[in-house]
Amino acid sequence: MMDLHILDHRLRVTSISKSGLEHFTHPLIKLIFLRNRTRCKFFSLTETPENFTLVLDEEGFKELQPSEHLQVESSTWLPLNVVSNGNVSSSSQAVGVTKIAKSVIAPLAQQHVSVFMLSTYQTDFILVREKDLSVVVSTLKEEFSIYQEVEGESVPVRCQDVTHNLQKNGKEAIQLTVHPVLIPPNQFCVMSLDPDTLPSIATTLIDVLFYSSSPKEDSPDQELDCIKFFSFSLIDGYISLVMDSEAQRQFPSDLLFTSSSGELWRMVRIGGQPLGFDECGIVAQISQPLADGDISAYYISTFSFDHALVPEEDIVSVMGMLQHHRKEAATC
Amino acid sequence: MMDLHILDHRLRVTSISKSGLEHFTHPLIKLIFLRNRTRCKFFSLTETPENFTLVLDEEGFKELQPSEHLQVESSTWLPLNVVSNGNVSSSSQAVGVTKIAKSVIAPLAQQHVSVFMLSTYQTDFILVREKDLSVVVSTLKEEFSIYQEVEGESVPVRCQDVTHNLQKNGKEAIQLTVHPVLIPPNQFCVMSLDPDTLPSIATTLIDVLFYSSSPKEDSPDQELDCIKFFSFSLIDGYISLVMDSEAQRQFPSDLLFTSSSGELWRMVRIGGQPLGFDECGIVAQISQPLADGDISAYYISTFSFDHALVPEEDIVSVMGMLQHHRKEAATC
Numbered sequence: 001m002m003d004l005h006i007l008d009h010r011l012r013v014t015s016i017s018k019s020g021l022e023h024f025t026h027p028l029i030k031l032i033f034l035r036n037r038t039r040c041k042f043f044s045l046t047e048t049p050e051n052f053t054l055v056l057d058e059e060g061f062k063e064l065q066p067s068e069h070l071q072v073e074s075s076t077w078l079p080l081n082v083v084s085n086g087n088v089s090s091s092s093q094a095v096g097v098t099k100i101a102k103s104v105i106a107p108l109a110q111q112h113v114s115v116f117m118l119s120t121y122q123t124d125f126i127l128v129r130e131k132d133l134s135v136v137v138s139t140l141k142e143e144f145s146i147y148q149e150v151e152g153e154s155v156p157v158r159c160q161d162v163t164h165n166l167q168k169n170g171k172e173a174i175q176l177t178v179h180p181v182l183i184p185p186n187q188f189c190v191m192s193l194d195p196d197t198l199p200s201i202a203t204t205l206i207d208v209l210f211y212s213s214s215p216k217e218d219s220p221d222q223e224l225d226c227i228k229f230f231s232f233s234l235i236d237g238y239i240s241l242v243m244d245s246e247a248q249r250q251f252p253s254d255l256l257f258t259s260s261s262g263e264l265w266r267m268v269r270i271g272g273q274p275l276g277f278d279e280c281g282i283v284a285q286i287s288q289p290l291a292d293g294d295i296s297a298y299y300i301s302t303f304s305f306d307h308a309l310v311p312e313e314d315i316v317s318v319m320g321m322l323q324h325h326r327k328e329a330a331t332c
Numbered sequence: 333m334m335d336l337h338i339l340d341h342r343l344r345v346t347s348i349s350k351s352g353l354e355h356f357t358h359p360l361i362k363l364i365f366l367r368n369r370t371r372c373k374f375f376s377l378t379e380t381p382e383n384f385t386l387v388l389d390e391e392g393f394k395e396l397q398p399s400e401h402l403q404v405e406s407s408t409w410l411p412l413n414v415v416s417n418g419n420v421s422s423s424s425q426a427v428g429v430t431k432i433a434k435s436v437i438a439p440l441a442q443q444h445v446s447v448f449m450l451s452t453y454q455t456d457f458i459l460v461r462e463k464d465l466s467v468v469v470s471t472l473k474e475e476f477s478i479y480q481e482v483e484g485e486s487v488p489v490r491c492q493d494v495t496h497n498l499q500k501n502g503k504e505a506i507q508l509t510v511h512p513v514l515i516p517p518n519q520f521c522v523m524s525l526d527p528d529t530l531p532s533i534a535t536t537l538i539d540v541l542f543y544s545s546s547p548k549e550d551s552p553d554q555e556l557d558c559i560k561f562f563s564f565s566l567i568d569g570y571i572s573l574v575m576d577s578e579a580q581r582q583f584p585s586d587l588l589f590t591s592s593s594g595e596l597w598r599m600v601r602i603g604g605q606p607l608g609f610d611e612c613g614i615v616a617q618i619s620q621p622l623a624d625g626d627i628s629a630y631y632i633s634t635f636s637f638d639h640a641l642v643p644e645e646d647i648v649s650v651m652g653m654l655q656h657h658r659k660e661a662a663t664c
Contacts, residue, residue, distance in 0.1 A: 022358035023355075023358075025357040026357040029357065029361070029538060029542070030543060033535045034535070034539055034543060037539070037543055199532070199535040200531070202538075203365045203366070203531040203534045204531075206361060206365065206366075206534075207366055207369070210361070211369055
């Protein structure tokens with residue numbers, strides 16, 4: 001039996017407009033680089049073509065001044081984390097969201113619980129709304145031993161206390177909207193960094209995050225159809241970076257590390273229109289076929305769209321699977 | 333005969349309010365750390381208890397958005413630099429503003445030319461208003477070979493072209509206002525840094541410049557009566573830093589270097605009320621007695637006050653000199 005941990009972070013999901021980012025340079029640099037000036041323990045910043053998605057705990061959130069450039073999702077979100085014997089579970093060869101597709105993602109979708117996924121180099125966080133917590137616990141208590149982290153201690157959640165009428169209905173309850181997907185040509189890598197060496201890449205990271213929209217004099221034109229996607233997270237002292245190979249070239253090669261296989265990843269970007277936060281089953285729609293094919297995947301939700309990253313060598317079969325899945329959805 | 337160079341920078345002198353600095357984090361970090369994103373070649377930022385003084389060329393100035401937090405002196409200023417045989421002149425043992433007190437500072441004061449001084453680790457810049465340039469050339473052409481730097485070339489200034497009626501009057505023309513001076517207990521050091529190692533101190537420098545007003549949890553209370561004074565300049569690729577020994581402790585000791593003597597400096601802060609930009613003779617008032625005593629001094633003008641730095645071992649005799657000078661001024 002695997003463990004599910006409800007982590008001790010109360011999170012806000014926000015977005016900063018492209019043109020508004022410079023107004024947030026001061027608090028963001030503090031949150032990213034000056035650990036002894038802030039109590040923020042959960043910080044994630046993801047640039048997409050639309051905006052910057054910022055997921056952060058309440059200590060981090062209070063650093064942000066209200067602004068016309070800042071959109072805030074109204075809920076408080078809690079991050080869940082699946083572990084087995086203290087390590088990330090490994091019932092298959094695949095890593096990432098694929099491992100939790102059937103045990104977590106699908107059951108929550110069936111209970112109409114919205115999830116916001118945040119995969120990092122280290123683990124996969126499943127964010128659920130605080131108000132949905134009792135449904136989540138009721139839904140997952142058969143499959144998992146559930147613990148709530150309280151000030152560094154893991155306290156077992158007494159599931160008999162949770163009384164919630166789960167929806168008994170099966171597949172027919174989910175009216176899946178089939179969202180268009182986009183597969184840009186960028187190659188991505190998922191990397192980490194010793195937090196003590198973060199100062200060494202500070203100016204490069206600042207350049208990429210805060211100044212990359214203004215053209216650099218010596219940089220070539222962006223490759224056509226490539227999309228801008230860059231994600232940095234600093235969560236409980238662990239750093240994770242997701243960037244494409246062009247951004248990677250700007251960093252010193254000796255400090256960032258990736259998994260031993262050094263895999264490159266391709267992106268499946270989900271959503272032709274901004275997805276919002278209330279629709280359920282979006283992650284399930286993608287992770288289900290990936291789980292069926294045992295294909296590893298990172299999954300990063302942002303304010304407007306969702307993003308799955310799959311191994312480069314699997315992208316053709318993933319495209320096939322998604323098309324097949326779509327046809328099925330369209331005909332039922 | 334020494335050379336006087338009129339450097340190829342057209343400068344603006346501005347001030348940012350203490351509470352307004354964070355709104356300028358984005359352009360300032362670009363100007364300090366991202367050399368390939370800007371054409372700015374002359375940048376100096378000095379924090380004093382009142383505000384931040386920013387002296388920068390037109391390329392740098394255009395990065396600053398107009399704001400209630402930004403005050404701009406209306407003139408364009410040109411930096412002058414005294415050199416002898418390509419090196420900084422050395423007619424005495426003393427360094428800094430002391431060397432140019434009698435040859436430059438005093439004659440310009442007599443002609444009612446306002447100067448704004450900016451000493452750095454490398455040299456001393458004498459800023460004069462562009463509109464005063466012909467008076468400056470007329471005043472200094474007897475003592476100096478004057479060159480104007482134009483796109484990297486030194487072009488001799490044909491002084492016979494400059495026709496300007498100098499004021500023939502002597503000492504009596506200068507009605508010196510005797511400004512109060514303050515001598516805080518801080519010990520200062522004047523340092524430099526290889527520009528290629530600037531990224532290594534980026535997070536520390538960002539912390540000191542942009543976040544030091546918010547209390548750090550592990551820092552002790554500021555020593556009583558110490559004043560906040562921190563200066564960073566990046567001029568033609570050379571970095572200069574002036575900071576007190578408390579700030580110095582935050583930087584790695586192996587990257588910043590100071591002169592071989594490793595001297596500590598004490599500050600004479602000039603002005604009980606903000607000095608403005610129109611009064612002449614303020615620098616002369618301080619540098620004259622220092623020159624008489626052959627005491628080295630750095631001199632940094634800021635938006636509100638002037639600051640001379642003298643060797644720690646000379647501070648008692650400097651205090652005596654200034655008192656003597658003041659008494660003379662008061663009785664004449």
